[in-house]
Amino acid sequence: MDPYDMLRVIKEIESRGMKIVGLFHTHLGHHPNPSYKDLEGMRSWPIPWLIIDKFSGEYRAWIKSDDKLKSIEIEVVD
Numbered sequence: 001m002d003p004y005d006m007l008r009v010i011k012e013i014e015s016r017g018m019k020i021v022g023l024f025h026t027h028l029g030h031h032p033n034p035s036y037k038d039l040e041g042m043r044s045w046p047i048p049w050l051i052i053d054k055f056s057g058e059y060r061a062w063i064k065s066d067d068k069l070k071s072i073e074i075e076v077v078d
């Protein structure tokens, strides 16, 4: 997402009194492990990141805390 679009979305969310509790995005055909770019982004956004492999449907959630990457167990419900 373009950084300016992201800033606009953040301001809109905060103006509604809401809070961002996680981010998600898709990978196209590789594992749902954080890329180098994702790891850099996690420094700015130390909240859970859900990554979904669009082709396989595999997903994993991650958080980076104290410069350590941790996998988060999640449960998807209907």
Ligand SMILES: [Zn+2]
Binding pocket: 025, 026, 027, 033, 034, 035, 038, 051
């Ligand atoms: Zn990614």
